[in-house]
Amino acid sequence: MRDIAARLQVYPASVQWHVKTKDDLLAAVAGSVMADISVPADDMPWQAWIVALFRRCRQAVRRHPNVTPLIGAQLVSNASLPADLVDGVLRTLERAGFVDESLLEAYNTVIAAMLGFLTMEFAPLPAENPQRWADELRERVHTVRPLDHPSLARALPVLANRAFIVRWENGVTAPMDASFERHAAIIVAGLDAFARAQRQAAG
C-alpha cells in the first residue's frame, strides 16, 4: 500500500479512498490478469481447444508471474468470475459429450490442471534470502543417498532444477515448457478416455 502510494506520489491514506482494503486491491489485480485470458475460437476439435486454452492461460500468467499465488492459492481470485472463460470450458466439454456430474468433474479437472500447474511453476521463492536459500537446496539435492533413494539418485541429472520439489528456481527464470505441454496432452488424453467411457455407459 505504502509503496503504491509512493509510486503515485501521494500519501499512503490516499490509496484507501480508491480501494477499500488491501485484499480488495489484490482481488482486482487477480481479476485483471484473469480477464485478459481470451478464449480460443470454437472451430477446432475440443481436444485442440483445451490445449489452446492451456497455452493462452500460461501466456497471460507469464506476463504477471507474481500474481499466480492469488489465482491458484486464494479464493479471492474467484471474485472476478471470468464468465467467458468458464462458459468456454463448459461449452467445449459439452462438445466432448460430458453432462451433469461428469461435466462438473471434467471441468474441475481442466481448471485444477491448468491453474494448478501454473501456480506451482511460478511459485515465488522465499522473499527473505533467495540466493542463500537456493544454494542450500541445491546442496541438499546433491546429498541424496543412492542406496536410500536409487530412482531419485539416478534421475537427478535429468531432474535437477527442472522438476517440482527438486528445483531452486521457479518458472520465471527456469520455464517448464516441455512439461507443461506434456501435462496438457496428458489431461486431454485422460479426458478423452473418460468421454469414451461415458459414451459407452450411455449406450
Next chain:
Amino acid sequence: MRDIAARLQVYPASVQWHVKTKDDLLAAVAGSVMADISVPADDMPWQAWIVALFRRCRQAVRRHPNVTPLIGAQLVSNASLPADLVDGVLRTLERAGFVDESLLEAYNTVIAAMLGFLTMEFAPLPAENPQRWADELRERVHTVRPLDHPSLARALPVLANRAFIVRWENGVTAPMDASFERHAAIIVAGLDAFARAQRQAAG
C-alpha cells in the same frame, strides 16, 4: 510470531532463538506436513499406486488445510525435500515405462496434478470478511446472463459452490471428493496413453 509466543507463554523475542525467521518457521511447518505423507507399498500396479498416493496426500493435507498455500504456491516447501515421496513416484513411473525426459514430464504431471488440485481445493478465503465476500460472490454467480453465457447458466445448478471459480467455500467446508477422484483417474488414464505411445515409439 507474537501469537505463537503468547501460546507458549513467552516473550515474542524468545521464538527467534529457536527459529531464525518467520519464513524458516513456515518452511518447517510445510516440511512437517509433507513428511507425514507415507508412500504406498510397491505390490500393486503402477496405476493403482498413483491413485493411492493421491488419496494419502489429500488425507495429509486435509489435516492441515491452512498449510496448503505453502506447499503449492511457494517454493519454500521444497526445502524439506521429501525424498521418499519423490523416489516413490519416480520408481513407480519407471515401472510404467518412463525414462529420461519422459520420466521428467510424467513426474511433473503427477506432482502438479496432485499438489495443484489440493492447493486449489483448500485455497483459503479472504481473511478480511469471509461472510460478506461469500455473499457477494454467490450473488454475482446468480446474475449470470443466459444469453451471454448459455452453458454456464445451464450448468449452474450443478456447478454452484462445487466447481472451481464458481464457489464461495473451500474444501474445508465443501470437499470436492468426487472431482478429486475423477481427477486422479484422468491423470492415470492420460499417463497410460503416454506410456503406450512411448513404448510404441521405442519399437
Next chain:
DNA sequence: ACCTGAACACCGTTCAAGT
C-alpha cells in the same frame, strides 16, 4: 470528489541484559 497530515494498532526482528 479526492487528498493531506497525523496518528494508531500491529507485527517481525534486534539486542543488551539477565539466569
Next chain:
DNA sequence: ACCTGAACACCGTTCAAGT
C-alpha cells in the same frame, strides 16, 4: 543454552481536516 524487557522499523488503516 534460553529467556527477558525494551526498543525499532515497518505497514495497513482511520479520521478529522482541508480543497
